[in-house]
Amino acid sequence: MENLIRIPKPVYILSSASVVGQHEKNGPLGEYFDIVGDKDDTFGCDTWEKSESEMQRLALSRALNYACMKDTDLEAILAGDLLNQCAGSSYGLVSFETPFLGLFGACSTAAEALLLSSLLCSSHMTRCAAVSSSHNASAERQFRYPLEYGGQRAPTAQWTVTGSAAFISTSCKDDFAQAAHNGEPVPVITEAVIGKSIDAGITDANNMGAAMAPAAADTLLRYFRESGMQPSDFDIIMTGDLGFEGSSILCDLTATEGLDISAVHCDGGLIIYNRETQDKHAGGSGCGCSAVVLAAQALRGIRTGQIANMLFIGTGALMNPTAIQQGASIPGIAHLIRITADIV
């Protein structure tokens, strides 16, 4: 069975916008985010779930603004988050007059949404938006303990990123003329591999990196087997949020299969915070992590000419608190898209 999807016609990421909280602003990528929230990360809302929704609204509004588009120019919004019933997306995007598809891929949602938008834009549609978000406070509430509960975190635990990013993709080159494009390279999605849900037997909800790494390895191995490419063909291979544990497990797992990615691998969860000074244990995670790092680091690299060819692998731990309490292990998933630089 062929796993590699070649996008039938080029789908450009016309614009992207990222919204983050204070911890992310204080991290190494701080200056590259488009919008930073208030000092309490409430985004002016009285509950954390509303704050997360507001972040999605801000991200998509800003991305539309960068693309010089209105919501009615889009044919679909694909969005997801970590909250039950994707509440962050469905409430956050309710003000946009655009057909809406809600997604759940845990922390891989940004990649899932971009993958699907590139398929849609290259066939039945022209313009789509992909949005995802996570908020540390709403995730803590839903998956861990009350915010003010006095507990200690395990060294392998990851820190849910407060962040949201929106990406506008289009298969119409003329859209760049409208967006006052100044001739710099633009990101194009050319290939994709859909992840498999892989249960590697990890039951520790404080070690999500280990739960996700086998899925990332599986997706990468399938990609390289079928594409005929080599890791050295890419400027970076960026996983979403494997963190410290997951990243080194991934490099171990692929190395045993004869695929050495360590020279070009980087991980969103590892670069969003400063590991020395920010006390974020194994790194960042959450739907917002890979999304804001992709927008603020990788796509910026493409636009500035530093990156010409990259793989983005959104990694997700499909963790369900009820299933965990019932003793089930955590399946992981990883969706891959290849992004190259193109001059329009």
Place this chain on the structure above:
Amino acid sequence: MQMDKNSYKKYADARAKKSPCAKNCVCAFLFGGLICAIAQGLKELYMTFLKEDDAGTLVSVTLIFIAALLTGVGIFDRIAKHAGAGTLVPITGFSNAVASSALDAKGEGFVLGVGAKIFTIAGPVILYGITAGAIYGVIYYIVTLIMK
């Protein structure tokens, strides 16, 4: 990659960074000890005007109040991050579990939000404390019957 679930789990557990147990234990000892020493001081203060049992009760109430207040102003979790079991095991941990759950559920209303979820973490403690006590009570009752 052809690793079965058990060996992968073992591999992941074995390489996972461990909690700094020695450091955590020192912190737990110092914070826990300090809280108990403060409790001892309060008790001796209260015993100047109360019976011993009532003084003990008032000490607990005082610690519960302080812990709840620190939870409300957002300081308790910052201390507990370092203190670990040092703030968890004394009655302060019970108070924090109740207050943080109540505070957390505020957005969902005061009946089914705060009212129901205030017991999320503290409920099991009360349930099993009372149940263990009841079992002990039955045993104690039977033993006293036999002894007579």
Place this chain on the structure above:
Amino acid sequence: MDIILPYLWAFIIGGLLCVIAQILIDKTKLTPARILVSYVVAGVILGGCGIYKYLIDFAGAGATTPLTGFGYLIAKGIREEVEKNGLMGVLTGGITAAAAGIAAALIFGLLVAICFRDKRKQ
């Protein structure tokens, strides 16, 4: 020295009870909620056997402040009620003894919920 000694023992015994819990958390991956439950049940058992009383005589608040002390209080309350009222004491003794702690925690918890809002993690 005699004035300091009760404080010293409260500090040491209370601290050690916390250290045991810390080792359990770090080494066995028991969640804090399970630790609290274990401590209360352990307090009931040790209190019921009459062992915990000695620890309290020795360490004072160092033994009453940790949650084992809460368990001890429950066992003590039940024993006294069983002695007074027979089998009915099994049901009334425990909650009566624990009443002040539970009521205070619940009421202060509610007040906290009324007066404050939770803040993002630092």
